[in-house]
Amino acid sequence: MYNPQLNAQGELIHLLTTEGLPRRILTQILDKAAEFVSGGELVNQKFADLAGTSVFNLFFENSTRTRTTFEIAAKRLSADVSSLNIQASSTAKGETLLDTIHNIEAMGANLFVVRHSDSGASHLIAKHVKPGVAVVNAGDGRHAHPTQAMLDMFTIRHFKGDFTNLRIAIVGDVLHSRVARSQIHALSTLGCPDIRVIAPKTLLPTGIEQLGVHVYHDMESGLKDVDVVAMLRLQNERMAGAYLPSTQEFYKVYGLTPEKLAFAKPDAIVLHPGPMNRGVEIDSAVADGDQAVILPQVTFGIAVRMAVLSIVAANQRSLL
Amino acid sequence: MYNPQLNAQGELIHLLTTEGLPRRILTQILDKAAEFVSGGELVNQKFADLAGTSVFNLFFENSTRTRTTFEIAAKRLSADVSSLNIQASSTAKGETLLDTIHNIEAMGANLFVVRHSDSGASHLIAKHVKPGVAVVNAGDGRHAHPTQAMLDMFTIRHFKGDFTNLRIAIVGDVLHSRVARSQIHALSTLGCPDIRVIAPKTLLPTGIEQLGVHVYHDMESGLKDVDVVAMLRLQNERMAGAYLPSTQEFYKVYGLTPEKLAFAKPDAIVLHPGPMNRGVEIDSAVADGDQAVILPQVTFGIAVRMAVLSIVAANQRSLL
């Protein structure tokens, strides 16, 4: 089956989604990222993987945090980096998305990092760039956020060693979460035998079971004996209205407190993509506790983004 | 005659306007830019022309696209680049333009790239910087946009070889266009024998004929047998009101469709400074067609800006 992320030799040339990527590609990303980490910290040196490469961060949707991590990753690989906040730019002047892309391509871009509120924007762009130019999805609508999922995979592998005997629960607003989707696809491909989602019915997409996950609506049974608890961020805009009665209510039932975390295995780790809403989806005692690996996630996120940028750029260069 | 752009030896020390620059300077810019292009693409390496040089992009008027091209050009020459969006800065605190300039100069700036809504702002700045500091005009009011004009000249020379037997039509809102003014001066100096402007009377400055151009109000006679069609962008703010009955009306009479383009020579090329308003001044069939050289213009724009930055910085250094 045709996969726009792979070239004819099956090598990664764009990273758009974790869905449909073979296990060897996911493992290649994790292994490459491991080269940039030592003793749980980033290796304190610059690498030349992207020397002479022009990376463009195209953020059609604002995200200072994600944009910054990609900037840091690219600079650590010696790339030239330009970051464009596109609302303020040409599309506001009536230019189409593809005109904008082709223009920046003509400026000498080798690699696009794209964040967009529309699901599928990165796919559209990847379809239209010329050979030699790579696209990395930094989050598109509710669809995918593959580098976030891969840094979660890296974190899990770092602390748990292997996926094939793990029980993992994803907790919270699965309905609106591109992170959850990308995590489920990656975990499944990496061989995780028990993937669970825990959420109220209003925050679950219909048919989620078809992805091979087990659905729970309460924390006690859902967290029972899990090795990994992956919390999702509750978006401010969901906090009142049709989806949730109130944040207090959500916290009472689904907020991760030490009492609820006790249902999981004693050595379970807690992930969160940040920024955290303390007292909404997670209690401060958990966020700052021994089982939280939330700051290592950030560190590993730089390494994983370095790995992805390095791999797709190298495979694109070999096309030229 | 005194020309603030040239030093006593007649070398380029600022680029403020194409008006009054001798042909040898325009040709020097084009020849230098050609060193940065190979096979129609940017040469894929970094140059050291501006190593140790501090370039400041001072954008008093927002233009993500132009600012980005100058940033890329400066970085490809190994400069340190700072970009300041000045509305958000000191002038809002009541500081005068020249105080701002002198302050940034005192921070160690070697080169200012200036975009300003007031005609003449770059001239004013060039008059007050100290020896060794260069100013490049990135667009000032309705007055001039010399690097845009020079990238158009580069594009024309690239595809047509020579200016001395070309027929060129500039089409659209000439009245508000700094690009048109800068093009006309450059084309005239480079020896183009037939420069035409095509526009409704409301979008033509009075006395435009004195620049040596031929004026047309219809596309059929204006485009007749031309080698180059240089479209202008129709500013959103002109699209309704005193200047134009409507955008549909404008498109009907002056929008470049395949039918109108057929009046030109069969191998005529089509230029547009971007961003394009498809369906207003240009039809998508033309914008995406074989005769359009709009994306090469963008690529050559990087090379031309590299050339200008390199030349003025070198000539300023020799003053010290």
Add this chain to the structure above:
Amino acid sequence: MYNPQLNAQGELIHLLTTEGLPRRILTQILDKAAEFVSGGELVNQKFADLAGTSVFNLFFENSTRTRTTFEIAAKRLSADVSSLNIQASSTAKGETLLDTIHNIEAMGANLFVVRHSDSGASHLIAKHVKPGVAVVNAGDGRHAHPTQAMLDMFTIRHFKGDFTNLRIAIVGDVLHSRVARSQIHALSTLGCPDIRVIAPKTLLPTGIEQLGVHVYHDMESGLKDVDVVAMLRLQNERMAGAYLPSTQEFYKVYGLTPEKLAFAKPDAIVLHPGPMNRGVEIDSAVADGDQAVILPQVTFGIAVRMAVLSIVAANQRSLL
């Protein structure tokens, strides 16, 4: 007494305030800065002091000018620099200040430059970063602005040679000025025997005399025979209302005109932190006159910031 700015060996590891720093540290900063200046200009080369170091400018309060000077200083030392305007970022999403700091720390930050509207924000951050990570205060509330004060010290030493026989007047809105506080502490530690403040009663903090300064409410007696006049900026937001009858009234009594400057010694120098309000706190004839050293202050500001970044980074590295 415990000083969070110094390590156990008494070396500078954070710069939060000039208050309580020993004279040898202030002198170390000035001497280091002098290495980056030659003939009153910045030495025109790059230094490797921060090669491989990641500097983060965290501006919770907008200040293009100060942020730019820190960016330039860091780049001249070969650092990788990221600038974050934090209003637009995570804190708006409900994340706490310390979560934001720990996140950026986890991205591999070695040095934070912090501007914040809350007094004490830099202290709070310095208390929570991990060993090896330095914090430099770029202005916190009304509390301190130590690099501004140190560039003033550098300027005074540059033009006057020594502090121990100088008479110095600080003029204007002392009440709201973090600059004035930081200047007074530094001047006092460096041995200046006569520090004066000149201001209306409404713009003086109560108890200011306890800092060892002499208070004046009129320019004639306050400026009498001083060697240095350090003007403060009058904030726009103070210009009308409870603090001042009107800017005209302020200018009449406290605005530095040539006539008032004549009360000082004939070779007195005039400082201003910029941006200036000409015709409010300073007359153009003084601002542009021979006694003003306002542009050298800017140049020395880059050198002083380079010195501070270099010193704290080196001392933090030695902790690892």
